[in-house]
Amino acid sequence: MPWGAEPLGRNERCTMNKIQINTKWCKKCGLCAKYCPKNVFDRDKLGGPIVARPEDCIGCMQCESRCPDFAIDVEKAQ
Numbered sequence: 001m002p003w004g005a006e007p008l009g010r011n012e013r014c015t016m017n018k019i020q021i022n023t024k025w026c027k028k029c030g031l032c033a034k035y036c037p038k039n040v041f042d043r044d045k046l047g048g049p050i051v052a053r054p055e056d057c058i059g060c061m062q063c064e065s066r067c068p069d070f071a072i073d074v075e076k077a078q
C-alpha cells in the first residue's frame, strides 16, 4: 500500500478497475494500447504497455480480449 493510502473500510468498495500486465508473457505488440478506447496505456521505450491512466478505465475488456498472449488481466471494481 503506498504511503498515505488508507485501507478500505468494511463498507467501502474499490472504485477503480485493476489492470495487471504479465511482463513475462507480453511480447510488446501494442495491441492493448491501440484498442483501448480510453487511452489508459502509455508505452515504454521497448513498446511495452504501461498502465498510465487506470482511473480512466471503463472496464470494456478490449485490452484483455485482444491480447494475443493472455498477458493482461482486468479486474473490475466491485
Ligand code: SF4
Pocket: 021, 025, 026, 027, 028, 029, 030, 031, 032, 033, 047, 048, 049, 066, 067, 068, 069, 070, 071, 072
Ligand atoms: S496486447 Fe498483450 S502482448 Fe501485446 S503489448 Fe499488450 S499486453 Fe503485451
Ligand code: SF4
Pocket: 017, 019, 035, 036, 037, 038, 039, 040, 056, 057, 058, 059, 060, 061, 062, 063, 064, 074
Ligand atoms: S478495459 Fe478497456 S478501458 Fe480499461 S484498459 Fe482495457 S481497453 Fe482500456
